[in-house]
Amino acid sequence: MDTVCTLIYVILFLTTLFSYPSIKKQKKKPERAAELPPGSLGWPFIGETLLLYSQDPNVFFASKQKRYGEIFKTHILGCPCVVLASPEAARFVLVTHANLFKPTYPKSKERMIGPSALFFHQGDYHSKLRKLVQGSLSPETIRKLVTNIEAIAISALESWADGQVVVNTFHEMKKLSFDVGILSIFGQLEGKYREKLKENYCMVDKGYNSFPTNLPGTAYSKALLARKRLSEIVSEIICGREEKKLLQKDLLGCLMNSRDERGKTALTKDQIADNIIGVLFAAQDTTASVLTWILKYLHDDPKLLEAVKAEQNAIYEANDGGKKPLTWAQTRNMPLTYRVILESLRMANIISFTFREAVVDVEYKGYFIPKGWKVLPLFRNIHHNPEYFPDPQKFDASRFEVSPKPNTFMPFGNGGHSCPGNELAKLEMLILIHHLVTKFRWEVVGSQSGIQYCPFPVPKYGLPAKFWKELNSPKQDP
Template structure:
C-alpha cells in the first residue's frame, strides 16, 4: 500500500470513530433529556435533586465512595445543593432519598400502606423471591414473626450456652497471638448462624462448607448484578447454588419451623477497644462476681451489669452505620410533605444524617459512649430500623457483641498492629485494610 493510501485510511478511521462518538454522545444527551422531561413533566415529584447520567444515573458516584470521599460526604454535598428529601437515579431506578426524623417515620411506619420491600433484583436472584427481605403483605408478616421469635431474648437464653462455648473456643487461642479480629468475629458469627438456623455443628465437614459459602452469598446482596466470572454477584450466585445443594435436604426436614433464613452479619468496628481498655473495672467486676459464684459462662443478666460496654455498642452502631439504611418501592403514587412520590419509584431511607445530626448528637464525629448514659431515644437512634420490617437480629447482635467484648476485655490486653486504611462503603461498609490486634493474656 502506498503512503498516501495509508494516511487516507487513517483519516477515514478517525472520521468514523469521531462520528460514532458524536452519535453516542448525542444519543445519551437526548435520552437524558427525554427521561428528565418524562419524569419531571408528568408528576409532582420532589423538584430538587439530580438524575445524573442516562441509565447509570448517580450510581457511580455512590459506589465509588471511599475513605477520602465517604458516603456521608456524598449525602452532605447533595443536601447542601438540594435540601433533604431529594431525588436521584440509583441502581437503575428513579429514587427519593429520605433522612429527616419525620421522613424516616413515614418510611418505616408506611401509614398509606403503599411501600413494598423494594428488594433489589440481585437480592432476589441470590436469596430467591421467598426471602423475608423480598416478601410483602401477610406472607412477610408471618415470616418476620417466625424469624423474630427465634432470635429474641427468650429463645436466645436457651442458645446462649452454645454461643458462649463457640466464642470461648475461638477466643481462647488469641492470647500471645496477633489476630485479624474482624475475620475471626465474622467466622464466629457465621458458625453460630449455621448452628442456629440449620442445627449443624460447625465442627462437621458440612458445617464448615456452609460457613465458607455464607459470606460470599451475603456479599452479593448489595453487589452490582453483573453475572460474569470474577464479579461479586457471580460468586454470590455460585455460592447460593452450592448452598442450595447442601441445604435442600436439611431444609426439607426443617420446613415445619421455617426458620431457615440466613441474612446478615454483625461486625465489631475498630472504635471500642481503646475505650474499653480504659474501663476495665466494669468487666473485672463482672468477671470477679462470676468466678465467686462458680459459673463463669455469660448469661443474659450480665447484660445489665455491663453498662459501659453496652454504651460502647450503641456508639459503634451510631457512628459506623454498618447498615446505611433501607429501601422500599412505592406501589402507588404517594403524597408526603407536599410531594407526590410516583408508583414504581424507589424510596431510600439513609440513617447516617440522623445519627450524625449535631442537634441530637453534639460533636457527632467524636466517639463518645457517654452519649448513651441514658437509654437511646428511638426517634433519633434507628440502627435497626423500626416498624414491620425492623431488624429481627437486634437482640442477638447486642448479645453477641456485648458478650464478645466482655470475654475479650476480661481476658486480654492488646495493641493495634495494623495501619488504619480507612473504610469502604460498597458493597458493604467495611474496613479497607486488615484489623490486626496483638493480644496478651491478662495477669
C-alpha cells in the first residue's frame, strides 16, 4: 500500500511539474482593485496536491473552510483554484453566471471519452445536445424501461446469492449499472455487440485514471486502443440500423435522428460515439457508488432496513407475492425508500465538487478570480453544513420529509451541466432496493468502516458482502 501511495505522489508531482509553464503565464495579471481570496498556494510547482491526497479530501477542504471561510484559494493538480463552499456561490458559478465559467477536464480524460462529449462543451452545441440526451432519459421515456431494468436487477441479485461467496459489492454494482446504461442507450442490443462493448469499455475504464503516458503496454495506451475500438463498434451498430431503417427511440436513436436547420443529419458517427461513451462514464461509477453506500447504510441501521422492508413488502404483496412485475406508478410511490436514496446521496457525496474554469476575470463577493483559474463549487461542504442539515454526520432519511432550502442539495450538480440521467439513476436504485429487501439478505464481511477513492468515494474494499435468498421468499415461476 505504501508503494502505491508513493507512486501516486510521484505521478502527481510530475503532473504539476509539467504544468508549470502554464502556471507561470497565469500569474501575470494586470493590477486590480479586488484581491485574491485568502488561502495558500502551497509549495512551488506542487502546490497543495500532496497535502490533499495524503489525507481524507473532506478533511482537507473542511479545514481550509474553517480557517479561511467559504471562499478560499489553493493550488491542486497543477492548477491555481478558487474553492467556493456556499449555496449562493455554487449558484453563481453553475446557474446565474454560468457563461463566465466553462467546464474543464484534463486533456488526457477528454481524449479518453471523446472531445465531442456533451459535458466538455458550452453554447449552442451543448444546448442542442443536452435536449436530445435529456429527452431520451426523461421520465416519459424511461418509464418504458421498468420491466427491463427489473430483469437486470433480479438477474444480478441471483448471481450474487450464493451465501458462501464474498462479492465485491461495488464491482458488482458497476456491472449492473453498465447493463442498465447499455439498455437506455441501445435498447435490446444483440449479444455480440454487448460483449464487445463491455470488454473494451472495461479496458477504457481501467486506463481512465492511470498516468497518461502513451507508451506501448501501459494501461493508458491499452485504454486508447480500446477507446478506438468502441467507436468502431458504435459505428457498426449505427450502420446496421441505417441499413434496416430502424427508427428506435433510445438514446442512440435520438442522436442518429437529430437534424440541423437544413434537415440534414446533425451529428457525425464520431460525435455520436463520443456522447454515448460519455453517458456510460457518467452513469456507471457514480450510480454504482451510491448503490454500494445504500446497502451499507441499510445494513448498519436494522430499524431503517425493517421500515424499508415494510414499505416494499406492501408492494410485493400487491403484486401477488412478486409474481407480477413492478409498475412505473409503484416506483413513484416509495416515499421512505426515496428518502433513503436522497439521504445516501447527501451523506456519501459521490460528486464532492465540480471543476469549472473562469473564461474572463471575475469578481465575486469582493474577491478576484483571474481568467484561467479553476473554480470548484464544493458540494460536500454544503451538504454537510449543519446550518442546512442539522447533525450532518448522522444518517437521517426523515430530514427529506421537507424539501431542503434552494441550492443546498445538489447531488447531481446544478444548472445547464447538471446530470441529465438522474431520473434513470434513481429508478435503477428504487428497483434494485425493492428486490433486494423483499427477496434477499446480505451481510457485510470484515471491517465495516473506512472510505477509499477510486476516484469516487466507496466503502473500503468495495464493501465485501455475502448475499443469500430469504427462506420465506416464494419460488418464482420458471
